[in-house]
Amino acid sequence: MSLTGKSVFLRAVEKEDATKLMLWENNPKHWKITGTEVPFSFSSILEYIDQAQHIRTHGQLRLMICLNGTREPVGAIDLYQVDFKHLRAAVGILIADEDQKNHGYAFEALTLLEGYATQILALHNLHCSIHSDNLASIGLFEKAGFQRIGVRKEWYLERGVWLDEILYQKCLERKETRN
Numbered sequence: 001m002s003l004t005g006k007s008v009f010l011r012a013v014e015k016e017d018a019t020k021l022m023l024w025e026n027n028p029k030h031w032k033i034t035g036t037e038v039p040f041s042f043s044s045i046l047e048y049i050d051q052a053q054h055i056r057t058h059g060q061l062r063l064m065i066c067l068n069g070t071r072e073p074v075g076a077i078d079l080y081q082v083d084f085k086h087l088r089a090a091v092g093i094l095i096a097d098e099d100q101k102n103h104g105y106a107f108e109a110l111t112l113l114e115g116y117a118t119q120i121l122a123l124h125n126l127h128c129s130i131h132s133d134n135l136a137s138i139g140l141f142e143k144a145g146f147q148r149i150g151v152r153k154e155w156y157l158e159r160g161v162w163l164d165e166i167l168y169q170k171c172l173e174r175k176e177t178r179n
Contacts, residue, residue, distance in 0.1 A: 003063070003116060005108040010063040010077065010116070012053055017064060018045045020073060024096045055082055055121070065095070065109045074100040077109045079117065079126075088125035089117065093140070101136070110144050118172045125171055131156055132164040146170040 003010040075095040146168035154162035
């Protein structure tokens with residue numbers, strides 16, 4: 001199974017990605033989505049890189065989203081809260097720089113991740129939760145076939161304003177491979 005699409009490919013996080021990840025994780029613009037309140041240290045990023053590659057032990061996996069042409073990382077896509085008993089996982093995605101958004105990279109990465117989750121990990125369900133004001137993510141997951149399954153009212157307090165959390169789920173279908 002290839003983790004390569006028309007524009008992007010997914011690859012494991014390497015220690016060489018630590019500086020880039022630290023910049024992304026420590027960008028306050030991303031904290032609302034990740035729930036971060038304090039900056040990450042370089043050593044904690046290195047520890048996370050090690051843990052994020054052991055999905056069966058730590059219940060999470062982070063893959064870098066890289067451009068096919070330049071091999072430059074433009075974001076990351078995560079499986080977390082992985083539950084192998086019930087064959088489900090949560091999905092998170094970040095295209096880090098504004099100039100890299102709206103090129104279809106997130107949709108392509110999500111499609112590649114779904115194939116990996118189905119064919120390699122044998123997962124049956126993916127789910128995500130999205131702030132109600134994150135229209136880009138809502139559009140992305142709906143375009144990818146995720147169904148809205150619920151709303152948690154006034155779930156997040158952001159700068160004095162209550163936001164709902166919208167819950168999405170997708171039941172994955174295994175595609176049988178023919179020999």
